[in-house]
Amino acid sequence: MDTVVSGIRSTGNLHLGNYFGAIKNFLKMQRENNCYFFIADYHALTTHPKPEDLHGNIKQVLAEYLACGIDPEIATVFIQSDVPEVSELYLLMNMNAYVGELERTASFKEKIRKQPDNINAGLLTYPVLMAADIIIHKANKVPVGKDQEQHLEMTRRFARRFNMMYDVSYFPEPDAYNFGEQLVKIPGLDGSGKMGKSEGNGVFLADTPQEIRKKVMRAVTDTGPAAPVQEPTEPVKNLFTIMNVVSDQDTVKFFTEKHAACEIRYGDMKKQLAEDIIKFTDPIRTKINEILADNKYLAKVAANGAEKARESASKTVREVRKIIGYRSF
């Protein structure tokens, strides 16, 4: 049985890409492993959310996670800032993280480009906090997408460096969790690239049917296939990719054949796609709203999760302090 840690930033609502690219696989993973799922609300501060937004976002993401089937009875589900032990480990790990390697991190360089007016030290040390999140539970597996691979590599390096520096084999070097099957990358509705929170190209699990219809009907396509048996262009392929995960196979086959025969009407395809997305998201949306209305339940989940996470985290911090040389008189 592996110990798995996975964090999600509390910066917005979950979309279909989050679901099919990760969460769907977590439902099985949580039954087979000792899983820690948390909401990374310290990391969220790197973009300076307004205080009134921060809490609402955390609550929303927690409710959405639970609505998707993340089970707090099986996994440890918690909020990062409820486990202050991680900030101590972060401080300690920062002493062995070098500014040069942090400056070379791809995500940091991207942030410099994206938010040149807010290049804070938290952005620079983002990978150190992420490493602390992982190693504080001595995790050996982390489910990561492409964009987080470098962060996981750095986590391995920090763990190894700690072990070497103190001549211990204390922290495991965590590997990527292998789902056994190719992870589906869900594209956005804007013609190219993957579905994202900030790209404005996503369908959110909490979207109403009206919003979903509007978004899908506006999705980018092309002017139609020109010659029979032509490969769909990227924007159209993207719609097929989404259709593949939400529609039944007969529907996909029907529109694939229509496309190949140059008889496709994208309007019809989009209508069908929108309805199939709604069929999938509607029960989840209902659940999200039920959970959001039950503050007592949310509070209980967060408190239980924090207690379990703190138990594991405080043990690690206690042991790490001792390894480093902090002793009581």
Ligand code: TRP
């Ligand atoms: N950096 C991750 C992301 O942006 C979120 C995250 C923070 C995380 N800490 C983590 C993921 C620990 C896995 C493990 O998606």
